[in-house]
Amino acid sequence: MPKTIQEINAKIKAGKAVVLDAEEMVQAVKDMGLKAAAEQVDVVTTGTFSPMCSSGMLFNFGQEPPTIKASSVSLNSIPAYGGLAAVDAYLGATELPKDDPLNKVYPGQFKYGGGHVIEDLVAGKAVRLKAKGYGTDCYPRRELEKQVTLAELPYAQLLNPRNGYQSYNVAVNLGSKLIYTYMGPIKAKLRNANYATSGCLSPLFNDPLFKTIGLGTKIFLGGGVGWVLGAGTQHNPAPKRTERGIPLSAAGTLMVRGDMKGMTARYLRGVSFVGYGCSLAVGLGIPIPILNEEMAYYTSVSDADIPMPVKDYSQDYPQGVPRVLKHVTYAELKSGSIEVEGKQVPAVPLTSWVLSKEIAQTLKQWIQGGQFTLTEAQELLPAG
């Protein structure tokens, strides 16, 4: 018997919903079979905690008369985009201070960037706001400088144009020198293979054809509540897929937002990638309603069902060569070593499994506790 989201919500409110995290669901389907699992399980929770560069914060810092039309804005010397209304601005996670030495002394350290400002704000720290305007009749002020905390900002939303990539490359280095990438340092001649995503816990692997996720899906974001706004940048609706719908390359993405005032620094961390730049590690979890056997099947995806493409980051990736050296499963990666070109290569994660699991478990508790109900997507993510 298929269920509706309304029926699941009624169970959640009555404290009777059966909720499993996506790792537990793999075992549940093995144990009781698809049919029984579809009947008994109401919601499967997913989670991931990984650097997600396309993240940022849309904020308003309020007027302090005389008013200002701020055209240049920075927080802790990290420039924010001020080409919006008077005291609105957007701060991107990878933004760096104007005087950062970058990679001039290679490899650069990139100690503090937009992602760190977001972490500081969510941690309750005050940051230095500087704004400049050119002065108009209605906004005469030219300069504004003050300390602000998240609580003092009238509006601060995390607004991430691309999060939660469905699958990702496994980065190796076939070249002869160490390279510093957004996948971390990759040693020469196949001495490590760095990979991301949280495998069977990963949100978009559990609903690979986007049957339930779309505009209006309520999610766990940065420790608070957030929303899916739709497909993110670079969303590929129609990649090559395995029989169970898992893409063979990086495919679906999400655009998400959420009120930063409900978030915690445990799940929003500014990160510095030596030789590459700054970013923000984002905690993201999506509840998947088990409406029918089909959704029970999708959410039973195991690490062994997830093939990920191994790519060379010394030549191929920077030159745009689409060569895939091979596919390895997430289970192989998790075993700690993969075979590439006849060589055993240590597999090194960038996504924290520990925090991904913690997020899936937290979301599970929220739902079990009746304080988090599911929403119906108003427009599903495009799938081909």
Place this chain on the structure above:
Amino acid sequence: MMADCLKGYRKIVILTFPPEVSGNPVVCVISKKYDISFSILQAQITPRKEGHMTLELCGPEENYKQAMAYLQEQGVRITPAAETVSRDDDSCVHCGMCTAMCPNDSLTLDPVTRRVVFDSDRCTACGMCTRVCPVKAMHADVDMEQLQ
């Protein structure tokens, strides 16, 4: 807290200058000629006019070696300072990135718990992890007692 090294190799050394060699010009030479950046962590002159300076040096490894050879030629005694590397457990997110770079298996991923385990007994304070950890959870500190 140490300054971060921008150029790869990083060492903390104690230099002892005989009375006839003054510290500052020599240190300036290694900075200019060998492109080694330094920060002075401690400096003192003993009653016998011997100078002691604890320096954190950063630069390409090859240049570092040449600079040390130069100092020795100048009659400067070089003692490496003991360093310890520690982890801020509240900050570590157990991503695993550092495990690729640790040369001594002092940072390893527990295959069952998926937590990154730090075994300080195996650590040689090479400083690799302090450079690559994306959340800067690994810290290098000089053993100050040794410097007293």
